[in-house]
Amino acid sequence: MIKKKFFLEEVVDYTFRKYKDFKNLKVIFPNRRAGLYFQKALSKKIKKPVWSPSVFTMEDFVQNYSDIKISNDVTDSIQLNHILYQTISMHNGSGFTDSFEDFFYWGQVMIKDFDDIELELVDESKIFKAVKNQKEIDKSFDFLDKENFDRIKSFWKKFFPKMTINQKNFKETWEIILDIFIKYRGCLIDKKIAYKGLVYKEFLSMINSGKFKDKSDFLFVGFNVLSKSEKKILKYFIDKKSSMAFWDFDKYYFEDFNQESGDSFREFSNDKILKSTFPEVKPNNFIDNDKKFSSIGISSNIGQSKVIGNILSKLIKNKRFDEDKVLILLPDENLLLPVLNSIPTQINNINVTMGLSLQETSISSLIKLLYRIDKRKYKRDFKYCHYFKDVIELLTHPYIYQFDESITTEIITDIKEKKKIDIRNEELSGYSIFLENIFDLQSNLILKLKKITEYIFNKSKNLSVLDKEYIKSFLDIIYKIDGINIKLNSYENEFKLLNQILRMIRIPFSGEPLKGLQIMGVFESRNLDFDDVFILNMNEGNFPKSSFNVSFIPFNIRKAFNLDTSDNHDKIYSYLFYRVIQRARNITFIHNTSSSIKSNGEVSRYIRQIESESKFKIKNYFISDKLIPEERKKIIIEKDKNTIEKLKTRFFSNGYISPTGVKDYLECPLRFYYKYIANIRETYPISSDILKSDFGKISHKVLEDIYSDIIKNKANPVLDKNDFFKIKASIKGMINRTLKSHFNLRKNNELYLEGNNIILYEIMNNYISHIIKIDEKYSPFKIIDLEGDKKSGYHKTLHLNKNYKINISGIIDRIDFKNDTFRIIDYKTGGDIKNIKSIESLFSNKKKDRNDAVFQLFFYSILLKNKFKESTRIIPGLMNIRDLNKSNFSINISINNQIVEDVNPYIDEFESLLITKLSEIFDIDKPFTENDDINSCTYCAYKNLHSG
Ligand code: SF4
Incomplete structure (x- = not known):
């Protein structure tokens, strides 16, 4: 089968046939991308040097003949909005007190209405009068969310304080609007910047008055739905300048009156001027036998991107694969990043062309974090401080973190290790010039953002192309706000305005234009053809996008005056859908089978239409993304001599093994390896709360200090009933003192506890008071040691198999003595159980069969017995919070x-089992392996090292 030509190749052929000389030819397209592809197609056909025709978009073309700049980017929009704001302020005088940031949203809506009115050449006085007569005005605002409805409502109230929005006073408002419209229009003409509709209308006046003198040839290519003013422009050129139009359509939907995608072409082909531009033989590319359709359903968005990645990975293995002929159409921009991440690395060039909302980017989160940290700053000792959590969140923002990883890591580690809560602003700003800008308290938000983003843009080494583009667009916005001198009196107002702008405005994103695999938004695909077309998000709500006009002009009036409505959107979407596949060979639809905010998991109506109306069969596939993970090979770390040397050094020559070390091994030998041989430190998330581990440490320290404070002043360390009066009175003070030193607060700083920490403070007070009460009952008793450790003589050397030796030791919370009996007391802040099945069970590698608290007590008993070298009775005991x-x-x-009642009869058995287990650690033939008990992995700090 002969390969059909792409649309722009046909345009090139036509251009060669029709025009002898391109020097005076102006070719006008609906968008820039189509023009660029046309030039590429043209250059392929040109064999000798010739003049290239001039290529324009419709906007650029009209702009050429006007000294009023058409607002075509974010920064122009801000300026237009500000001019409207000033016009209304002047009109209403002191009665208008709205700030620009509050005005911005509905300012955009109003400008869009004005633009529509002018593009459709509607008589403004008539349409405003019609709106004025609309009775149930509230109904026309049904589409607004509450926030924006309230904003609009409050604005109208500034004009008419006593009115409610559905009152007949609304009529008066529209009289004002007409006045404002006229003044605003005048203002824009004076300032030489305007929305498209105004400039098109001015252009029409110029051509109608015979002032258009350009003698070039004009060719209009690829237009579909046209506004009234665009249609008039086109007709003028065809009628009066013998220009031509080349339409991008197909017989399939042109001749089928049920297809709304053909509506505009049928209308144009019946127009007495435009009909001359339609070919006798209608293009017939859609019904191409070679077309293949597939439809793939998967139950998540990420799954959709994975699917496209997998298909491409297979396609690139085919020698005939040409990445230049592949299009991925993304009706929903939120899939852009997952899709980019899924594209196989063998694809050499990827080009993204779509409108993107800055609100979804890291720029938006950076603004929020900067605003929040400023809003929540507070004073300690007359110095501004920030809560550590806010600081960490800001510093770990991707743009900030990657700017200077070593500094940010240093600060975060310092906060974590020293458990800092209040971080002084001056301390943070002293680290680097970059951080000085971030923590500059004098600067307003916009200035601060300008400095920071300029810094990141110019100096960051690891920014992605996308991020660079976002930052550049954001900087343009900032320069514009700066340039037009918008008065924003507070950090909060600046934040509100930026938020509004980011919410409403989309930036056109366009990378290296003509090479490689193309990822496009629906509108960017106009006039372009590809062999392989993948359309993602083929769901109702996404394609076609559910649309509603945010407008002050109610739907019925928009319809009556032929203004843009959702009906038009449906027509445009339908056309763009059929157009992008009309010349393609392999078409793959990918859709989400689960419900989301935008869609209920229903496939797009277009898939159903192809299935029911065309001769094509679609191959349907459904993929479950509940993937069963491939069984991962267990990690086995073999031991060698070096490992054994490390073990000897660590646990004999230079140190000892504690009960925690043995517990780690029992829990998982691999974890033991990571921690003690590979020396990978455990990392846990930082939290503002008193964590479980903090709670244990603090309460242990409080109990130690309470008792040691008493006994240090006594000749004999015996606690009697009299001491407990003093002890009880000191509990709260001691908790405060310990908390302060735990969180590195200065002595004279006050302790501020919030939320959960207040509750934990009370629990701690309760827990300690209970222990003291129980001890009081047991008194008098002698304190032998508090937090006794190796230095206090609690250690022993054990002889293992093959003549290896190991030291064992640990920190024992308390040892006391009474009635010829030692008690080993362990404070426990969990719900430890006190009963065990057998001594052997303490060495089980199944978490549920072990009892680590009791294990610890037996372990300490060996140490105690070794220190005192006697068989005095030893009672091991737990003071656990839940039982107290x-x-x-x-x-x-x-x-x-x-x-x-006495641990002595059990110690030998315990010690022998311990030696066996420790010998296993030193056994060179026994590798470190993962534990089979997955319960051990739940809270393991190393699980990220081999998750799978
Ligand atoms: S995650 Fe599980 S297998 Fe891995 S080291 Fe931790 S406990 Fe062992």
């Missing part, structure tokens, strides 16, 4: 429900 307030509370542990 039980009336029958006792510290005793039990084996098979038999209370352990």
Whole structure:
């Protein structure tokens, strides 16, 4: 089968046939991208040097003949909005007190209405009169969300304080609007900048008055739905300048009156001037036998991007694969990043062309973080401080973090290690010039953002192309706000305005234009053809996009005056859909089968239409994205001599193994390897709350300090009933003192606790008070050691298999003595159980069978016995938070429900099992492997090292 030509190749052929000399030829397209592709197609055909025709978009073409600049970017929009704001302020005088940031939203809506009115050449006095007569005005605002409805409502109230929006006083408002429209129009003409409709209308006046003198040839290519003014312009050139139009359409929808995509062409072909531009033989590309359709449903957006990645990976293996002929059409821009991340690296060039909302980008989150940290700053000791969580969030923002990773890591580590809560602003700004700008308290938000983003744009090394584009567009906005001197009196007002702008305005994004795989928005695909077309988000609500006109002019009036309505949107979407596939060979629709805000998981009506109306069969596939993970090979770390040397150094020559070390090994030998041999530190998320681990540390320290403060002043370290009066009075003070030192607060700084921490403080107070009460009852008793450790003599060397030796030690919360009995007390802030099945069960590698708290007590008993070298009775005991307030509370542990009155009879068995386990660690033939018990992995700090 002979390959059909692409539309722009046909235009090139036509151009060669029709025009002898391109020097005086002006070719006008609906968008820039189509013009660029036309030039590319033309250059392929040119064999010898010739003049190239001039190529324009319709806007650029009209702009050529007007000294009024058409607003065509974000920054122009801000200026137009500000001029409207000033016009209304002047009109209403002191009665108008709205700020520009509050005005911005509905200013945009009003300008769009004015633009529509002029583009459709509607008599403004008539349409405003019609709106004035509309009774149920509230109904026309049904589409607005509450926030914007309230904003508009409050604006109208500034004109008419006593009116409600659905009152008949609304009529008067529209009289004002006409006045404002006329003044605003005049203002724009004076300032030589305007929305498109105004400039088109001026252009029409010029050509109608015979002032248009350009003698060039004009060719209009690829237009579809036209506004009234565009149609008049086109007709003028065809009628009066013998110009031509070349339409991009297909017989398939042109001749089928049920297809709304053909509506405009049928209308134009019946127009007495335009009909001469329609070919006798209608293009017939859609019904091409070679076309293949597939439709793939998957239940997530990320799944859609993975699907496209997989298909491309297969396609590129084919030698005939040409990435220049592949289009990925994205009706929903939110899929852009996942899609970009899924494209196989073998694709050499990717080009993105679509309108993007800055609100979804990192720029928007940066603004929010800067605003929030400023709003929440507070004073400590007369110095501005920031809450550590805010600082960390700001510093870990991708733009800030990657700017100077070493500094940001240093600050975050410092905060974490020293447990800083209030971070002084001056400390942060002292780190670097970049951070000085971020934490500059004198600067307003816009100036600060300007400095920061300029810095990032010019000096950041790791910015992606997309991020550079976002930042550049954002900087243009900032320069414009700066340039037109908008008065924003507070940080908050600046934030509100930026938010409004980011919410409403989309930036046109366009990369390296003509090379490689193309990713496009629906509108950008006009006039372009590709062999392989992938359309994602083929769901109702996405394609066609559910649309509503945000307008002050109610739907019925818009319809009556032929203004743009959602009906038009449906026509345009339908046309763009058929157009992009009319010459393609392989068409793949990918849709989401699950519901979302925009769609209920229903496939696009266009897929149904192809299925039911065309001769094509669509191959349907459904993919479950609940992927069953491929079984991952277990990680096995073999031991060698070096490992054994490391073990010897770590646990014998230079140190010891603690109960935690043994527990780590029992839990998972691989974890033990990561922690003690590979020396990878455990990292846990930073939290503003008193964490579980903090809670334990602080309460242990409080108990240690309370008792050591008492006994240090006594000749004999015995606590009797009299001491407890003083002890009880010191609890709160001691908690405060310990909290301050734990969180590195200065002595004279006050302790501020918020939210959860207040509750935890009370729980801690309660827990400690209970222990003291129980101790008081048990008194008098002698304190032998508090937090006793290796230095205090609690250690022992054990002899393992193959003559290896290991030291064991640990920190024992408390050892006391009474009635010829030692008690080893361990404070526990969890709900530890005190009964075990057997000594052997303490060495199980199944978490649920072990009891680490009891294990610890037996372990300490060995140390105690070794220190005192005698067989005095030893009672191991737990003071665990959950049991303390039980009336029958006792510290005793039990084996098979038999209370352990003395640990001595059990110690040998425990020690022998311990030696066996420790010998296993030193066994060169026994590799470090993952534990089979997945319960061990739940809170493991190393799980990211091998998640899979
Ligand atoms: S995640 Fe599981 S297997 Fe991996 S080291 Fe931790 S406990 Fe062991």
